[in-house]
Amino acid sequence: MSMPYNEKVIEYFQNPKNVGEIEDPDGYAKEGSPACGDMVSLYLKVDEDTHEITDIKFMSYGCASNIATGSIITEMAKGKTIEEAKNITWKEAAEELGGLPDLKTHCSVLAVDALREAIRNYEERHGLGQEDRKTTEEVVEERLKHVMNPMKGLDVLKTNIINNIKVDDGHITVEVDLESDHQFASAIKEDIMEKLEPRWDVEEVKVIFVDE
Amino acid sequence: MDMQKDTIYLDNGASTKTDKKVLEAMKPYMFETYAVATSDFAYTMGIEAKEALNEAREKIAKELKGGSQEIIFTSCATESNNLALKGVAEKGDGDHIVISKIEDFPVLNTAKTLEKRGFDVTYLDVDEKGFVDIEQLKDSLKDETVLVSIQHGNQEIGTLQDVEKIAKICEEEDVLYHTDATHTFGRLPIDVSKVPMDLVTVSPHTIHGPRGTAALYIREGTPIKKQMDGGFQENNMRAGVENIPGAVGFAEAVDLIDEEENERIRKMRDDLIKGITSDIPDTVLNGPEKERTPQNANITFQYVEGESITLHLDMRGIAVSTGSACFSKSLEASHVILGIGGDHERAHGSVRFTFGRFNNEEQVDKVIKDTSEVIERLREISPLSKKEE
CATH class of the missing domain: 3.90.1010.10 (Sufe protein. Chain: A)
Incomplete structure (x- = not known):
């Protein structure tokens, strides 16, 4: 067998x-x-x-x-x-x-x-x-590849639900293509924060939904 | 492997152990009366084979309260469903069919094929217990609708649809109605003389009959096009050498249908649900409590994954199945659990237990105990259950 x-x-x-x-x-x-x-x-x-x-x-x-x-x-x-x-x-x-x-x-x-x-x-x-690297848009993208989209089982970038990424002197803004009351909005937000906040040069992470 | 003698088999929804009486009934049509069903003007053995085939057809028709000319033998329930959907779609003068979104793959994927051929398909929503939205069904029917196909009992969560109501709506609207009764045939009564169902898929493999044979009930006068081309067998509705041993085994399985057995199965199932949901915290019963097929229990164990559960249970000699993406061939979570509004997590830890003739109460107790131990063990290593404490 x-x-x-x-x-x-x-x-x-x-x-x-x-x-x-x-x-x-x-x-x-x-x-x-x-x-x-x-x-x-x-x-x-x-x-x-x-x-x-x-x-x-x-x-x-x-x-x-x-x-x-x-x-x-x-x-x-x-x-x-x-x-x-x-x-x-x-x-x-x-x-x-x-x-x-x-x-x-x-x-x-x-x-x-x-x-x-x-x-x-x-x-x-x-x-x-390598983490001496400054956090750039490119670095944020790399990190977002590890955030899963629960609707698809693939990461949020591959599934096109990230509208925009902005990095400004330690302040990161990630715009997500979902309504804030979407079933998975808070889970995805939490996941993104967890992936970015520990970075040495990051002071603040903001996750913004389309209706915000 | 000898070990399999002691297996506690609770995957009867997938297929069942063949009853010895079924095999005994089949044997003479392999070794003695092995001819094809010939015309009445050929040789004796062929005429005998034909009589056996028609006797089997008669028994199955009687079980459904239909006429024997309305039973077409096929090779499996999947073929019956293909014949029903494609056959009616090709003959009807419309291009719209309606199914529920929790149909089993044979109906679901046949509908998808028809969609590719240009048909318009409505996939009806179901509520959190799996019941079809009747109002949505009514609203979806239009002049172009040729067929509604809504299953009788669900393959995963056991939900029983109100086929009587659905059939009547279809009758009033002059639309053909097909139901896949694979998971109810033999376990619950089906009466085509009272309920205006036009096509019904039935199979013996879920009631200890043989595999490789099934049937489609087709109400007389139903416009339908043959799908398997070849000779003129099965009233010219399904070509191919008749599987007479299969048909005879099918009929024997029908003879063995027993109301008391069904009650015994229902009780074991109820005891299992009661035992598991009271002994193990954080469980969810998927599907309704009452309006479900008697043999089916489907439970989600939160914080743990289904394949891990089935593997641990297998090592303890218990066979079950799960709706987890990790377990499925397509790595997709169960469309039924998602269809009832469950999330991937609910599918991830869902386990289906389906009972049959050869299960007993002693096994139920062992399954409750072993499942409880397995879940506890897996929760110990789960990052989710820790968080909840």
């Missing part, structure tokens, strides 16, 4: 490692959206001198592929420096798990994204690495 998931994936699904939350994390990310499907949140503790990941935990609202990837990626990242951990690819995680079904890529990539985002969040808080 051939099951879609191999034994290792099933083992990690049944007994995931590094599950939980970390209080006062040095880095944190939440990827995906409950409305679209899977969601992962990931917490980091990082040694300030060595930039080594000393503790890492995750939580998953997802399928087996998502849970198993969350587990393996946290194991792979623990003890590595943030530079090393950043370079862990989805492919490496999938290989470590002995392979995942093609159809399940999306659910699995989410866990890897969460790790990168948590590291990015750490760097942003500490003004490190």
Whole structure:
């Protein structure tokens, strides 16, 4: 009998490692959206001198592929420096798990994204690495690619619901092509704020709907 | 695999275990009377085969309170639905059909094909329990409308439509009415002598009959065009060598329909819903409480994902299905849950339990207990349930 998931994936699904939350994390990310499907949140503790990941935990609202990837990626990242951990690819995680079904890529990539985002969040808080980059319209666009449109299951840029982005000396304005009383307006607003506010040079984020 | 002997199978809405009596009834038409149904002027075995086919047709017609000449055998419920929609659309003198937005894929996607061929299709809204908007149905009917196709019982959430009312509206407006009764046939009475339904899809695979055979009831005089071309079988309405073992098995499954069994199934289903919704917090019953098919329960477990639930239950020997996008072949969330106004999250954690003849109360208790444990475990690792505390 051939099951879609191999034994290792099933083992990690049944007994995931590094599950939980970390209080006062040095880095944190939440990827995906409950409305679209899977969601992962990931917490980091990082040694300030060595930039080594000393503790890492995750939580998953997802399928087996998502849970198993969350587990393996946290194991792979623990003890590595943030530079090393950043370079862990989805492919490496999938290989470590002995392979995942093609159809399940999306659910699995989410866990890897969460790790990168948590590291990015750490760097942003500490003004490190590429995050010395000033926040420009281009950077905002990059960040918005991680905000999902719950109506489509794709990001807000791909689904054309962002009308305008303005960046003015740490003040960001994002205009969303939805009415403010739209079913998903507040969820999307919250998601956009979460993605932009932690940036080192951002003072204020405004999300504006068409009727505002 | 031996393990499957002990499987608690609660996916009877997808297909059922064939009853041994059904198989026994079928066997002689594979090994003894295996000829095709010939004309009366051919050889004996062919005449016997023909008699068996017509006897089966008679039984199915009787169950629906229709005439045996009104039963056309097909290969599956999907084919019956294709024949009903495409056949009527091609023959009728209009270009508009009406369906509900929560129809099962055979009706939904056949309607979409007709739309591509130039037909105008109205997809009726349903309320939060899955009931079709009757006023919208009335308003949607026009001179060009050739067919209304609204299912009897829903495949996912079990909602029973008021087919009597719908059929009468269609009759008054002189529009043909088709209903897909795949999920009610054998579990609830269907009476075409009282309810003016023109076309009804029925299948034995949901009531412990064989797969590979089904039927379409076509009221006498209904204008409809044959879809499967070839010979003149099935009163020249469906070509192809008749599946006589299938038809005989179908008829045997009809013979085994039992009102007491249906009540037993309804009770197990009610016990399951009661047990799960009282033992497990943050659950939502999808579909109505009363007006639903007796075998169906569909419950959303908040903060957890359906594929994870089904996989955990499978490891405990329990087979169920889910409306989660992660589980579906198209990675799309259930159109039924979205159709009743649910969000993706509600579909994400929805699980369908469907009962059949071979389930028992002992299994219900185990399923409640195991589901409760699985949900608790998955909620422990869910970022959503933590937030709620």
